[in-house]
Amino acid sequence: MGYLLGDEGSGNHIGRLLTKDFLSGKMADGCAELFGEYYCKDKTKEEFVAELYKDEMVNVFFGSLTYFANHLKQTSYVHNLLLRSFSEFFENQVAPIMTPDLPRTISLTGSVAWLFQDTVSEAAEKAGITVEDIIKDPIDGMAEFHGADSKIS
DSSP: HHHHHHHHTTTHHHHHHHHHHHHOSOOOHHHHHHHHHIIIIOOOHHHHHHHHHTTTTHHHHHHTHHHHHHHHHSSHHHHHHHHHHHHIIIIIGGGGGOOTTTTTTEESHHHHHHTTTTHHHHHHHHHEEEEEEEEEEEEHHHHHHOSSSOOOO
């Protein structure tokens, strides 16, 4: 479905959830202050929203918010937000394609899964799925599969 309709668990999705919570006043106080200081600076929330709608590559901005989430992933607010995003990924994207005759295991590739692997594994476990492996860079897995002696960078 792509990033518009089926991007649960992606950096874009996490960033949209963070932004929406900030703008609606649902973000935890300490996190909201940091978010406002770093991303809104001297802008009002209305000006911030107007800039988002004007940005032709707003998905890149939302994706960049994974750094913010990573910085605060030990807080209960961010942990729960990440858990919600990854749980939606397993529920909406993974579970529908799993069949009863196959093991409920998955391997994942990408920086978001790698960065938040503990929370990804927690969400998977709640969905009855086991995460076997998480590879940060797809090329590393390809090199290993094809027997390369060293990592390709």
